[in-house]
Amino acid sequence: MQNKLGNPQNTIQIIQKYEFAFQKKFGQNFLIDTHVLDKIILAAGVTKDDCVLEIGPGIGTMTQYLAEAAGHVVAVEIDSNLIPILKETLADYDNVTVIHADILKTDINELTQKYNGGRPIKVVANLPYYITTPIIMGLFEGQVPIDNITVMVQKEVADRMQVGPGSKDYGALSLAVQYYAEPYIVANVPPNCFMPRPNVGSAVIRLTRHKNPPVSAQDPGLMFRLIRASFNQRRKTLQNGLNNSPEVPYTKEQIISAIESLGLSPSVRGEALNLEQFAALANYFTNIKE
Ligand code: SAM
Numbered sequence: 001m002q003n004k005l006g007n008p009q010n011t012i013q014i015i016q017k018y019e020f021a022f023q024k025k026f027g028q029n030f031l032i033d034t035h036v037l038d039k040i041i042l043a044a045g046v047t048k049d050d051c052v053l054e055i056g057p058g059i060g061t062m063t064q065y066l067a068e069a070a071g072h073v074v075a076v077e078i079d080s081n082l083i084p085i086l087k088e089t090l091a092d093y094d095n096v097t098v099i100h101a102d103i104l105k106t107d108i109n110e111l112t113q114k115y116n117g118g119r120p121i122k123v124v125a126n127l128p129y130y131i132t133t134p135i136i137m138g139l140f141e142g143q144v145p146i147d148n149i150t151v152m153v154q155k156e157v158a159d160r161m162q163v164g165p166g167s168k169d170y171g172a173l174s175l176a177v178q179y180y181a182e183p184y185i186v187a188n189v190p191p192n193c194f195m196p197r198p199n200v201g202s203a204v205i206r207l208t209r210h211k212n213p214p215v216s217a218q219d220p221g222l223m224f225r226l227i228r229a230s231f232n233q234r235r236k237t238l239q240n241g242l243n244n245s246p247e248v249p250y251t252k253e254q255i256i257s258a259i260e261s262l263g264l265s266p267s268v269r270g271e272a273l274n275l276e277q278f279a280a281l282a283n284y285f286t287n288i289k290e
Pocket of ligand 1: 026027028029030031055056057058059060061062063076077078079082101102103104125126127128129131
């Protein structure tokens, strides 16, 4: 691989050549550590049979690694200043398609159809941290056919995705991620692996899509409304959280009966419930006779 960008010297050279100015608003922290790059590719399990979507290729550092390992790489980058740079750094690869677009405004199902015949893709990225949650939830809720998502995120967010009840990090994101996927933290990554250094710690997390959800909620939309209502008012009891939410249309009596049907006290807090209990709660409401 010529001009391999995991090497900090090559990264600096390219940045100087194009007089590239880092844009904070795009969450631009480029990877400059070859060990971390190798670890990400390995954790994602990328093979020549795979079509990989990379979100935010930057100057193409991880894209080069992906192009070596994958069958095809589709890389979506928002910053127009990076497009000519990518043209140069990826010139040696004929299996990479760079798309200049905002990932949040991109129809990823359409990309999957176009580049992988609708078969499951892998998503691999050093994500722009300011939009981590909308990107991950968009992939899951948009029913994009996905094998796994292996991404660099803020350490605290990786922890939130992985924990269960009883942890201070437990919340709506934990439950949403765990409904769709099996999370596994691959590595913690310190700020000195990036240029410029971010002022938060980072972690690589792999989310392996469940073939079937681990719980059976008859109406998953209702379950997620209940979850949001429970965590919106963290210090309130579950009963008050549900009662005060405009998204939950049930009476106080119905809410108390639903909580008691799980064998729980009405004074329980929402953060004590696991995914299975939220699914049972939603199913209780779904089956209330009008
Ligand atoms: N992959 C590169 C690396 O690891 O060195 C860069 C990662 S950097 C953390 C995030 C990248 O996402 C930047 O290149 C940034 O311009 C891009 N980006 C930010 N917002 C985006 C968006 N809405 N859609 C697509 N790309 C975006």
